[in-house]
Amino acid sequence: MTxxxxxxAFxxxxxxxxLGFGREGRSTLKLLGSCNCKSITVADMNPVPExxxxxxxxxxxxxYLTCLDDCDIIMKAPGVILKNIVSDEIKAKITSQTDLFLRFCDNMIIGITGTKGKSTxxxxxxxxxxxxxxxTMLIGNIGVPPLERREEFTKDCVIVCEMSCHQxxxxxxxxxxxxxxxxYPEHLDHYTDFAAYRNAKLNIFRYQNENDTLIIGEEVKQYADTKARVITAGFSCGDxxxxxxxxxxxxxxxxxxMIDTKLKGEHNLYNIAIAIYAATKAGCTVKQCFDALPxxxxxxxxxxxVCTLNGAEYINDSISTAPQTAIAALKAYPDTDTLIIGGMDRGIPYDELSDWLSGDTLVRNLIILPDSGKRVAEKVTNPLVKLIYADDMEQAVKYAKQVTKTRCILSPAAASYGFYKNFEERGKHFKELVTSNN
Incomplete structure (x- = not known):
């Protein structure tokens, strides 16, 4: 069967x-048009165009959740937050494009998840x-619902699918x-606790068999309860x-x-090593990967x-939504003297980042955005780090241009929501402000 x-048949x-009528919900409605459903209900917190x-x-x-009792199948979009507000009986009806893609697609699938690094x-x-x-093709959390391009799944196509915890x-x-x-602790506003978030991530290998392969970071290998072949990845350790x-x-x-790459930082070498090994499972050679890397x-x-102004570099790391990624940015550029942090406060712990900035760092200007930036700043004890509070990104960039001598990095260690639509919008705003003449 195709x-x-x-x-x-399903x-x-x-x-x-x-459930949820954003991009994936719209894609799902189009998919269902040829499936002879008995009925289709579109449920969303927001109004939906008739x-x-x-x-x-x-x-x-x-x-909008009241319609979930009287149905057979719930096609949930990734952005809908349920936590524990629905019963186990309702949860048993829930599926998604990611689930059906994994269950029904016969192509070789390489799935990638992780708190950080999955897009790269x-x-x-x-x-x-x-x-x-x-x-090959790349689908999933990059903005392409997993079943949207199914007509392009040729027999030999290797499908690479980036997968979020929500998917x-x-x-x-x-x-x-x-x-x-x-x-790492992330998306805690979407889950009852960190264990629930972690449990969602672990589904990426939970249903693998002995013919499959799991590539897993050393720091989380203790969760690798699987029949699949396990390859560990690490920093100075692992396979x-x-x-x-x-x-x-x-x-x-x-x-x-021997490694010619434009990607900066040890964390990206880690990502490259994993990507090369995963590609070899699809028939590539290590040499082919290294030859392509530049x-x-x-x-x-x-x-x-972004650019260089008055001898100082400006780097956009708006994807950073956790303290570990801000630390990775500073490791990649150790001579950075200005760091812009802060965004939506989701209650994740910031002690690790505060400790890093309190230690042997060359950061001399910590520009603090609301709301979470204040939580980082209040525990920074290094007297050489100047704390500069900004009301918004425009003010933060203005201060950065005044004080930066070597490099300024926007690495917020926080989500953008409440201030921007997403991290892309935040990053584009930063770049516009940096390159403007103001």
Whole structure:
């Protein structure tokens, strides 16, 4: 059976609720158009345009979850937060595009998750496979719902799928090659606690079998309860990873002078090592990956060089939403003298970042944005670090231009919500302000 035939058999004569009508919800409605559902209900907290949902029942507003009792299948979008507000009976009905993609797609699937690094690692894997001459595509958390491009799933296409915790939370299948980079406290506003968030991430390998491969970070390998072959990745430890500025894959070591890459930082060497090994599972050679690496330019908002003003570099790391990523940015650029931090306060711990800034650092200007920046600043004890409070990004960049001598990095260690639509909008605003003449 083709994937479309499997989807039709799954949905035929079923009462389906599309829970959340953003990009994935709209994609799901289009998918269901040929599946002969008994009924389709679109449920969302916000109003839904009737012009886009002809033939569907609408359930919108504060009581939008009331329609979940009277249905057979719930197609949940990643952005809908449920926590413990629905029963186990309702949860048993929940599936998603990610779940059905994993269950019904016969192609080789490489799935990647982690609190940090998944977009870069996913993009690298796809890049290596593509440059080796093989058919591949990148879908998932990068903004392409997993089933949206199913018509392009040719027989030999290797599908690389970046997966968020929200996409993984209700899956009942796992990819052929699962990559779990790391797990840090994150998205705690979406989950009852850190354990619930971690449990969602672990679904990436929970349903693997002995023919599958799990590539997992050393720091989280204790959770690797799986039948799959386990490959550990680490910093100076594990089966693959980074050591002494180079990369090791099994018994082979590739020193720094052999690694030509535009990506900065030890954490990116870690990502590269994992991406190379994952690509070899799709038939690439290590040499092909290293030969292609110099052409990979990195991703926007991830330690992205913006410009040089009056001898000082400006770096956009708006993707940083956790303290560990801000520390990684400072490790990648150890001579940074100005750091801009702060954003939505989700209650995650910041002691590690405060301790780092209180230690042997060259950061001399800590520009603090509301709300979370204040929590970092209040525990910084290094007298050489000047604390500069800004009301918004415009003021933060203005201060940065006044005090920065070597390098300014925007690495907020916090989510953008409440101040910006997403981290992309925050990063673009930063770049606009830096390059303006103000």
């Amino acid at each position: 994937i479309d035939e499997k989807l039709k 949905f035929e004569n079923k009462r389906v609720v599309i 012009s886009e949902t002809e033939g569907c029942t609408l359930c919108c507003g504060e009581d 690692t996913s993009s690298l894997i796809k890049f290596f496979i593509e440059k080796s001459g093989k058919d 993984l939370e209700y899956v009942k299948a796992s990819p052929d090659v699962a990559v779990l980079l790391n797990i 693959i990873g980074t050591r002494n500025g180079g990369i090791f894959i099994g018994d082979e070591f590739y020193p720094a002078d 052409q990979f330019c990195g991703l926007e908002h991830r330690l992205e060089y």
